[in-house]
Amino acid sequence: MPVDGPVPWKRAEHTGAKHDIYRRYLKRWFPILLAGSNAYPSATYAEGFAGPGVYSDGEPGSPIIAMQALLDEVSSEKPVVRFLFIDDDPRCVAMLKERFREVFPERPRPSETTPMKFVEGKCGEKLEPWLHRIEAWGQPILAVLDSWGNAPISYRLLRRLADNPASEVIVTFGPQSFIRFVSTLGEGADEVFGGDPSWREIETMSTGAAKRQHVLTCYRRTLERAGFQYLLDFELIDSRGESLYLVFGTNHPRGVQKMKDSLWEVDRVYGVGFRDPRDAQSEALFDLTDPQLAPLSRLLLEKIRLASPGGIRVHELREFALFETVFRQEHVIRALEPLRDRGAIVADTTGPLRIASRVKAE
Ligand SMILES: C[S@@+](CC[C@H](N)C(=O)[O-])C[C@H]1O[C@@H](n2cnc3c(N)ncnc32)[C@H](O)[C@@H]1O
Structure with missing residues (x-):
């Protein structure tokens, strides 16, 4: 779904916190995979919903943050790091390319070891074949799937990622559109949950909180069924109470540990809190230094x-x-x-x- 409005747009409060978590995680992910004692010769960072790389007040988007994390943490130019960015809004694709040229005027790593692809099209149709074209399969992939929350991601892709060595996903998921439009959403919506229609049980639930919790549980189970052994899912809550739900899937316990460290280190300046989606009372934690337990x-x-x-x-x-x-x-x-x-x-x-x-x- 192309952007409904101008590009770039204003960064939402919790997006700043989300980027801070990505940055902290990527600064751990790149060196663990590419510079450790068991280093892989290559890895791929792929975004299915890349955005324009910049917000209207100039803050960087996630693709720029990812490249900067690599440059900050991996000094050797040897390991191959592929970057793949997909977006279905042509304005975003054009602006993202331009943004890379502006932020990194001189190519920071040789093109042979840092190939970059910018692709216009739907994530559901393009991501998997492009991962094949750039020869990403068989080596670690981090797939950042940051849609507007409707998560139009094929279950088949999730399964392939879960099956690929040392590969991980970060998915942004928004329960609201599923809750609001449950009676009109067709089979395509079941596909988001790997074809399982049990998310529709929300139709018989009376409270918004119960519906939200059920849809989130169903989505978490989808990633589990796809083959991710370890999941970390959480809601980021901004000062107006708006929430952003993120699910991280990995097959390595260290991945969860590092993502959790990144989460708890999030810069307090964003004033964003967390909520555990499983907490029946939906209590948000804002004081992260001395959290209410x-x-x-x-x-x-x-x-x-x-x-x-x-x-x-x-x-x-x-x-x-x-x-x-x-x-x-x-x-x-x-x-x-x-x-x-x-x-x-x-x-x-x-x-x-x-x-x-x-x-x-x-
Ligand atoms: C939340 S924004 C991404 C923001 C970016 N990841 C960041 O953090 O800087 C979502 C993007 O997904 C794009 N989009 C929406 N539906 C899409 C689809 N089905 N396939 C590919 N891109 C899509 C939109 O054009 C928009 O740029």
């Missing part, structure tokens, strides 16, 4: 109640927090203490909880 306490209590009668170790709850919530492992003990204080859980140890402690529901 009540949503994590709720999620942990649910997990502990589902554990075997013998209880569950704090160590396992830390794994759960890392891989299945927006929180960090180090938040877990702090979130368990109030549960113990109010008698909702008991521990097999006295004194402060430790990683080896076992807890169970009362």
Whole structure:
């Protein structure tokens, strides 16, 4: 869907935070893959919804941020890094090329080791064949799929990416259009969920929060079914309460760890908070330095109640927090203490909880 209005447009509040997270993640992703002891000879950064590379007040778009992260972190010119940018608005494609020329007037890396392709067309039709044309398959790919939220991405592409070595996706997903138009959206909408129509159960749900949570759960399951073993999904909430939902899929636990570090390091200047989409009370965390851990306490209590009668170790709850919530492992003990204080859980140890402690529901 081409841009409905002028190009470039004004950067939304949470877009600044999202870019800060991308930047921090890419500054880790490029060196891990290309400069570490197990370095790959090449990798591909691909965007299916690239945008014009700039916002109306001059801030850089994600393609420029990605190139800068590579230049900042990988000094060797040897590894091949392919960049592929797709957008269906010709104005965006033209402006993005122009933007690269302006920001990097001298080619920062040789064209043989940094081939770049700008393609006009639909992500659903172009991304997969172009990844083939530029010989990206078989080496790591990071696919950034940042649509307006309707996620017109083929399930087949997600499966291929999940199956490709060391490949990851970041998808921007907006539940609102699915909720608003559920009765008129046809089979194409089921395709977004890999052909599974169960997202349509929202028609029988009475609250907006329940519908939102259900659609997000269905989308998360879509990435799981596609083959991504580890997912990190979260909502970024701006000061007006508008949310942007991002799902990150990887097959490497280190990917989740690094993405989570990037998330929690987000520059406080953006004033953006997070929300864990699984929290039934949809509580947003704005103070990231000293976060309010009540949503994590709720999620942990649910997990502990589902554990075997013998209880569950704090160590396992830390794994759960890392891989299945927006929180960090180090938040877990702090979130368990109030549960113990109010008698909702008991521990097999006295004194402060430790990683080896076992807890169970009362
Ligand atoms: C949210 S913007 C991308 C912003 C960019 N990733 C950034 O962070 O700077 C979404 C872009 O997707 C493009 N677009 C929308 N639907 C598309 C489709 N089906 N295929 C390719 N591009 C599409 C729009 O023209 C727009 O430029």
